[in-house]
Amino acid sequence: MISLTEAYVDSLAPNAGAIKNGRDLARKGSFPLRCVTEDQKLLFGECKGSGKEPYRCSIDFVQEGNPVYRCTCPSRQFPCKHTLGLMYAYVSSSSTFETADIPSDVADKRDKAEKREEKKAAAEKEGAPKAPRKVNKSALVKKITSQLEGLSILEKLVLQLVHHGLGSVDKKTIQLIEEQAKQLGNYYIPGAQAALRELLLLLRNDDEREAIYTSAIEQLIYLQALVKKSKAYLEKRAEDPDSPMETDSALEELLGHAWQLAELQELGRTRSNVELLQLSFLSYADHARGEFVDTGWWIDLADGTIRVTRHMRPFRAAKQMKEEDSFFAVVQTDELFVYPGELNARVRWEQSRFRELEEADYRKVKQLAAASYPDVIKKVKNQIKNPLSDKMPVALVAFQAIERIGDTYILRDAQNKQIPLVTNLLEAPHQPTAILELLQPEELQEQTALIAFRHELDSNRLVAQLMSITTDRRIVRLLY
Structure with missing residues (x-):
């Protein structure tokens, strides 16, 4: 029916x-x-x-x-x-x-x-498990050898930039980075290639060169860590092609591996009978990769885990591809595929059903929110201290009140702990906090918020951006 x-x-x-x-x-x-x-x-x-x-x-x-x-x-x-x-x-x-x-x-x-x-x-033999995917060992070793060559090229470039300093970057240096970014396309490391392009986009900004130094340094640290960890991992796999792929982190995806659902299934990275509710959504352009990214943040109604969906649409083919959007019903899927990751692992599903939101769902979301800010901040800090981790982890927290202090807003919990809110972490075309002035007073008290964290290198402090508020009757989305 x-x-x-x-x-x-x-x-x-x-x-x-x-x-x-x-x-x-x-x-x-x-x-x-x-x-x-x-x-x-x-x-x-x-x-x-x-x-x-x-x-x-x-x-x-x-x-x-x-x-x-x-x-x-x-x-x-x-x-x-x-x-x-x-x-x-x-x-x-x-x-x-x-x-x-x-x-x-x-x-x-x-x-x-x-x-x-x-x-x-x-x-298929009845009751027999599916045969594991066969790996062409010689082809794998050949690919890894090529990847290691590409990483060596990237490593030399990063060391050169660090040695001479960002202040010495000129048009000739930018041209060199551009040529090597293009060259990396021949070495099966599209993720590393995109990371180098991100650095290139920053350094091309001549008008605000000093303003982007902090971001450029962060990107250099990321590239250096990616090269170091990737080389160690790939060298080990080259010696033993039968060794399993890395699933404790997103390293394979950071290098550019596109996980197949069959691979995730074989690795046991699936969950059964899951209900998901989208709490926030944002679509943005990733110019380093040349694609639009439709991103949704979802809560698993069973345990409160915040999951992420990412739908990539290359600029050239965007018109021919399905565009994701905000979703307002509960998704029910018999099989959820979970990509390797940390606090907010990426997920995907093939088949699903939908049901309308009920009052019990809003109450469930509020029950699953973290009540202790120190506990949440500890988890966030443990993640972002790894240079290769997602620099903007997302968490669901309960708040006693959202208050304005001068020109800024803060989240305050029942123990009077505070989290400062900013507006420039995510690539939203507007200021989410501006919407707060339109809400009813009761929606800013004793509710639940989805927030994205980031560590500011210049000020050495942890800040957050408000993404949505869940009340007893609705979800107020602050990104669109």
Whole structure:
């Protein structure tokens, strides 16, 4: 049985434009034929198009959490605005759907899909575990050798910059860094290449050269640590190709490894029957990597762990890729894949279901928030002292009050401990604290906040940025 909500349909859309176009079609009544099967697992209909013949579209929910979209339109978007519009029409209380039998073409496609699944299941031995992925040892050693060569090039450049000092950086030096950043693309270390490009972007800022010195020094420290730890790790793997990949940290991903879900599954990095609620979302441009990054911060409603989703869209292909957005329902997934990481490990899922938020969910979030600021700060400091760790860990904390002191805001807990708030940690196009002035007084007292931490090197203090507030009735998102 189909359980559709607007939030669910929004999550399926490839971008905001598709959401608008789909809703417009439903609002304008562009579907003269709207049908649903008796078991409510298939929606199908016809949509008026620019030609004489209408577009025939359908959404098949025979596999819950993994709908199949079909449409006769020539659009490259997936799902297209017509299938989205049909779902929006179904959600709308003003639209009526006629109960009808499954069209023969859809029934045939279902039958073929079922036979493929049966054939696949028959090919596997019943009850036998999946065979582990075979590693081509010679190819692996060859790749590692190339990676080590690239890291040696990067190491020489970093040592040269440290030896001469950032004050000596001129156009010739910047040109050298640019050439070597391009050269690193031949050594299977795209993560290290992007890190060098981040340094290059900083040093190109001639107008504020002195202002970026602190950030440039931090990036040099990061590059030096990445080279040192990566070389030690890769040299060990080259000697013993059968040794497992690093999963206690994000080192593999920092080098540029793209984890496959099958790899995570084999390594036991999955969790079953998980419910996630998104507390904050932000999309930004990563110019060093040449991609847009859609980032969501989610709470695991079972234990309060803060998880992160990252959806990367290369600049060149952004229009053809699905764009993530804020999500307002509870996600339910039978299998959650957890990437190697620390406090806020990245996660992903293939299939999911959704349910509307209930008052109990808001209460649950507040119950799971950390009450002791010293405990949270200790965990954060333990992470950021590692040069390769995420420099902006996120935590969920309870607060007694959010108060304004002069031009700044602070979080205060029940023990009168304070956390100073700033507005420039994340790449948001606005100041999140400006929204606080629009909230009701009770929403700034005895609630829960999601905050991002960062250690300021210049002042040697730990500061935080407010990302969202959870009350008994709603989630106030301060990033958008």
